[in-house]
Amino acid sequence: MIHHISLAAFDVSTxxxxxxxxxxxxxxxxxxxxxSGFAVIFGITDVLNFAHGIFYMLGAYLxxxxxxATGSFFVALILGPLVVAGLGIAVERLTLHHIYDxxxxxxxxxxxxxxxxxxxxxxxxWGTGTKFxxxxxxxxxxxxxxxxxxxxxxxxTIGAGALIAFLTWxxxxxxxxxxxxxxxxxxxxxxxxxxxxxxxxxxxxxxxxTFLAAIAGALAAPFLSVNxxxxxxxxxxxxxxxxxxxxxxxxGSIVAGVIVGFVQTFxxxxxxxxxxxxxxxxxxxxxxxxxxxxLGTYEIREQAAKLSYDxxxxxxxxxxxxVMAVVGLLLIIPFVSRxxxxxxxxxxxxxxxxxxxxxALSLDTVIGYTGLISFGHAAFYGIGSYAVALLTVNFTxxxxxxxxxxxxxxxxxxxxxxxxSARLSGLYFAVVxxxxxxxxxxxxLSWSSFTGGSNGFAIDHVMLFGIIDxxxxxxxxxxxxxxxxxxxxxxxxxMDSPFGLQLQAIRESERRxxxxxxxxxxxxxxxxxxxxxIGGVAGALVTTRQxxxxxxxxxxxxxxxxxxxxxxxxxxxxxxxxIGGAVLIGLDQLLTIYFDQWRMILGFVLIVIVLFAPRGLVxxxxxxxxxxxxxxxxxxxxxxxxxxxxxxxxx
Amino acid sequence: xxxxPILSVDRISSSYGSGLVLEDVSLSVKEGEVVGLLGxxxxxxxxxxxxxxxVIKPLAGTIEFDGRDITDLPDYEIxxxxxxxxxxxxxxxxxxxxxxxxxxxxxxxxxGIMTIEEILEWxxxxxxxxxxxxxxxxxxxxxxxxxxxxxxxKTELLLLDEPTEGLAPQIVQDVIETIRRIRDQDIPILxxxxxLNTVLEVADRxxxxxxxxxxxxxxxTDLRNDDATQQEFLGVGTELTDKITD
Ligand SMILES: Nc1ncnc2c1ncn2[C@@H]1O[C@H](COP(=O)(O)OP(=O)(O)OP(=O)(O)O)[C@@H](O)[C@H]1O
Ligand SMILES: [Mg+2]
Numbered sequence: 038m039i040h041h042i043s044l045a046a047f048d049v050s051t052x053x054x055x056x057x058x059x060x061x062x063x064x065x066x067x068x069x070x071x072x073s074g075f076a077v078i079f080g081i082t083d084v085l086n087f088a089h090g091i092f093y094m095l096g097a098y099l100x101x102x103x104x105x106a107t108g109s110f111f112v113a114l115i116l117g118p119l120v121v122a123g124l125g126i127a128v129e130r131l132t133l134h135h136i137y138d139x140x141x142x143x144x145x146x147x148x149x150x151x152x153x154x155x156x157x158x159x160x161x162x163w164g165t166g167t168k169f170x171x172x173x174x175x176x177x178x179x180x181x182x183x184x185x186x187x188x189x190x191x192x193x194t195i196g197a198g199a200l201i202a203f204l205t206w207x208x209x210x211x212x213x214x215x216x217x218x219x220x221x222x223x224x225x226x227x228x229x230x231x232x233x234x235x236x237x238x239x240x241x242x243x244x245x246x247t248f249l250a251a252i253a254g255a256l257a258a259p260f261l262s263v264n265x266x267x268x269x270x271x272x273x274x275x276x277x278x279x280x281x282x283x284x285x286x287x288x289g290s291i292v293a294g295v296i297v298g299f300v301q302t303f304x305x306x307x308x309x310x311x312x313x314x315x316x317x318x319x320x321x322x323x324x325x326x327x328x329x330x331x332l333g334t335y336e337i338r339e340q341a342a343k344l345s346y347d348x349x350x351x352x353x354x355x356x357x358x359x360v361m362a363v364v365g366l367l368l369i370i371p372f373v374s375r376x377x378x379x380x381x382x383x384x385x386x387x388x389x390x391x392x393x394x395x396x397a398l399s400l401d402t403v404i405g406y407t408g409l410i411s412f413g414h415a416a417f418y419g420i421g422s423y424a425v426a427l428l429t430v431n432f433t434x435x436x437x438x439x440x441x442x443x444x445x446x447x448x449x450x451x452x453x454x455x456x457x458s459a460r461l462s463g464l465y466f467a468v469v470x471x472x473x474x475x476x477x478x479x480x481x482l483s484w485s486s487f488t489g490g491s492n493g494f495a496i497d498h499v500m501l502f503g504i505i506d507x508x509x510x511x512x513x514x515x516x517x518x519x520x521x522x523x524x525x526x527x528x529x530x531x532m533d534s535p536f537g538l539q540l541q542a543i544r545e546s547e548r549r550x551x552x553x554x555x556x557x558x559x560x561x562x563x564x565x566x567x568x569x570x571i572g573g574v575a576g577a578l579v580t581t582r583q584x585x586x587x588x589x590x591x592x593x594x595x596x597x598x599x600x601x602x603x604x605x606x607x608x609x610x611x612x613x614x615x616i617g618g619a620v621l622i623g624l625d626q627l628l629t630i631y632f633d634q635w636r637m638i639l640g641f642v643l644i645v646i647v648l649f650a651p652r653g654l655v656x657x658x659x660x661x662x663x664x665x666x667x668x669x670x671x672x673x674x675x676x677x678x679x680x681x682x683x684x685x686x687x688x
Numbered sequence: 689x690x691x692x693p694i695l696s697v698d699r700i701s702s703s704y705g706s707g708l709v710l711e712d713v714s715l716s717v718k719e720g721e722v723v724g725l726l727g728x729x730x731x732x733x734x735x736x737x738x739x740x741x742x743v744i745k746p747l748a749g750t751i752e753f754d755g756r757d758i759t760d761l762p763d764y765e766i767x768x769x770x771x772x773x774x775x776x777x778x779x780x781x782x783x784x785x786x787x788x789x790x791x792x793x794x795x796x797x798x799x800g801i802m803t804i805e806e807i808l809e810w811x812x813x814x815x816x817x818x819x820x821x822x823x824x825x826x827x828x829x830x831x832x833x834x835x836x837x838x839x840x841x842k843t844e845l846l847l848l849d850e851p852t853e854g855l856a857p858q859i860v861q862d863v864i865e866t867i868r869r870i871r872d873q874d875i876p877i878l879x880x881x882x883x884l885n886t887v888l889e890v891a892d893r894x895x896x897x898x899x900x901x902x903x904x905x906x907x908x909t910d911l912r913n914d915d916a917t918q919q920e921f922l923g924v925g926t927e928l929t930d931k932i933t934d
Binding site: 228 | 743763764765767768773775779781782783784788792793795796797837841842
């Protein structure tokens with residue numbers, strides 16, 4: 038009797054196990070396709086392609102449309118991805134191809150711009166609803182595999198995925214094309230000396246990478262849902278898998294694709310509440326223990342690290358008089374516009390622009406002055422936001438205390454992130470910060486008893502000295518302005534101090550900075566903590582104003598917007614990013630009134646700025662000043678020269 | 689008999705951004721000839737080769753190869769015309785196997801002067817290691833591989849940048865032997881060296897650079913007997929010859 042029962046239990050679990058293994062395999066195949074496309078693009082072009090998920094999504098939508106038109110899934114499976122690959126090639130040719138010699142920061146932003154545009158185009162064409170994608174007839178139904186009845190289409194996915202991955206591998210392993218690409222990933226100059234016009238291969242690889250993304254999307258369409266969120270999901274998967282496997286390593290993305298596919302399948306079944314964390318925990322563990330990833334090579338890591346910020350941007354001397362003039366103007370705006378009823382909105386909007394100025398300023402200290410590409414600044418913004426919200430709900434609505442706590446927490450977490458990733462630079466730094474940001478996002482989503490889950494929660498009005506209600510427009514306006522101006526001067530001071538010069542030495546060449554005796558890791562930790570604290574102030578302010586917080590404040594798109602703001606204004610100038618942040622949020626708030634697809638317009642703006650005005654809006658200021666005949670060249674160059682002297686003089 | 693120059697460099701000036709590194713440098717290599725290019729550390733020898741191969745573009749002057757002005761051609765097109773360049777750092781692809789490295793040499797130019805089989809036959813040490821990654825090879829083996837890879841591509845002129853630098857004396861002899869064999873195939877070579885002996889052993893003519901300028905030009909026989917010049921531009925005569933740089 039007992040014997041019989043235990044056998045039955047065993048039967049059930051075997052069935053379940055086989056089922057899970059097959060599911061894990063199907064998921065792994067998709068992940069391999071998504072991630073390997075991302076990896077090969079990075080491997081040869083050093084571009085971290087934030088548009089990768091969007092190409093995946095486009096593959097699914099196009100397949101949907103082609104099936105609709107032709108009725109043939111197999112036509113869709115080939116045609117859709119080819120069209121997307123063509124698009125990828127066009128994007129590369131029109132934008133990236135011309136700026137490979139620039140800092141990778143700009144490449145990231147181009148792909149971010151493409152992401153903004155395509156997201157909205159997809160929404161325009163296909164709407165925001167989820168599309169039902171019928172399983173192709175030939176592959177419908179289920180078949181028995183041992184004790185399991187398994188959907189035929191998923192078996193097909195496993196087979197097709199494996200086949201494509203194998204063909205791609207064989208292409209790299211055996212063809213001349215593959216040989217050139219592998220050699221090019223190691224040493225481009227030498228490949229050129231072998232008579233190869235390597236630039237052409239950048240384009241082809243971009244096409245191949247987007248093709249792989251799109252075919253993964255088309256394959257996924259019949260059993261995962263087709264909706265506008267799928268792009269972001271795929272991007273995050275690509276990031277996680279590739280970072281675990283090794284940036285730029287094709288083999289690594291296969292190994293890591295399998296690991297992530299299975300880990301996700303099993304955690305979804307046995308510990309679904311943990312599934313988000315396990316993924317990021319895995320990533321985090323790998324990055325801490327073996328930052329180059331499982332199969333990433335040290336050489337590639339070195340190479341990526343070499344690519345830190347290298348634009349020679351000299352901070353312009355923004356005189357105190359000018360600052361005072363602007364601040365004076367800003368001080369009286371609320372009075373002048375007191376009368377008409379619309380002005381309340383206007384003043385509120387300007388106040389929000391101050392806040393985003395603060396946020397962009399915080400990022401500029403890291404990117405512009407230290408050369409660290411942080412793609413996770415939403416983390417600090419979000420921490421500031423949650424700190425104020427949780428404190429107000431649970432303890433006190435005093436702004437001073439809330440702000441202090443926000444600063445403390447944001448700085449502490451930032452310090453920790455800096456400590457973990459200090460030995461990384463270039464794009465690895467971007468990957469780690471991205472991962473941290475997304476981890477916190479996931480935490481805010483899942484830990485709903487504490488954070489209110491995906492809806493967030495509302496809070497009381499936050500009071501300054503117990504009497505001034507800071508959700509009130511005018512009070513908020515002045516407190517934000519005060520904080521903005523003080524933080525501008527604080528950061529300016531820091532950047533002019535020996536510590537600031539040390540940071541700029543790191544930006545120019547970390548190796549050299551180390552060589553002259555700086556503790557570069559310590560400097561990076563510190564500036565990251567400072568930057569995080571300032572980011573926390575921005576988040577704290579927003580929540581104070583809106584009396585509300587939600588995980589959206591932690592979402593990676595916020596980090597992308599901050600980067601956008603920094604470049605838009607003028608990286609490495611402090612006041613430039615303030616302008617950039619203000620303009621970006623201003624456009625954001627105004628455009629959203631008139632168009633639903635305003636992010637698309639921002640995407641175009643971003644790409645144009647990156648391509649034609651990489652020094653951002655402040656370069657318009659230079660141009661203007663030049664036109665007015667001021668000799669600004671003499672001054673900044675001279676001060677930069679003396680900076681260099683004092684660096685050498687110190688040691 | 690006077691042979692045509694296959695390469696003529698005419699008063700080129702080159703720079704890496706600030707200050708001239710080469711100033712009015714001229715030289716020529718004729719058919720079938722081995723030309724040595726000597727000079728101290730930082731004299732501009734490597735920069736001269738980079739200018740010829742299009743890795744950097746000279747600011748002034750012209751470079752003609754096989755009667756054609758190549759000054760403004762991109763590096764990969766210059767390679768396709770038949771100039772093979774073995775750089776100072778060797779620059780084998782570390783993660784590719786020996787065989788794949790050789791394949792890369794002829795990837796665009798199937799008309800290389802030797803087949804992979806012939807190269808491997810020539811260089812038995814590589815034959816044994818042909819499936820190993822290039823990063824696993826010793827310095828001497830990597831140098832041989834770099835030379836072999838250059839021969840896999842179309843080679844009407846071979847540029848060698850300090851091929852014996854940092855190699856043990858035994859291996860230096862192997863490399864010299866290889867250079868001789870290439871010369872015997874009538875392939876003109878421009879050989880950059882700091883090791884005077886190597887040049888004296890294999891070259892026909894010599895140029896010396898000093899601080900980015902031509903300071904000497906003559907036949908090997910002349911230089912061999914010209915202790916004053918050796919002293920003045922190459923350091924301390926024979927002492928330099930014995931030095932093994934690292
Ligand atoms: N990539 C570079 N960027 C800036 N300056 C350079 C670069 N490469 C070389 N130089 C400078 O140009 C000058 C000439 O260098 P080059 O490498 O041509 O000399 P070389 O004769 O080959 O020396 P060596 O025998 O040490 O190889 C040197 O002063 C060197 O510092
Ligand atoms: Mg040299």
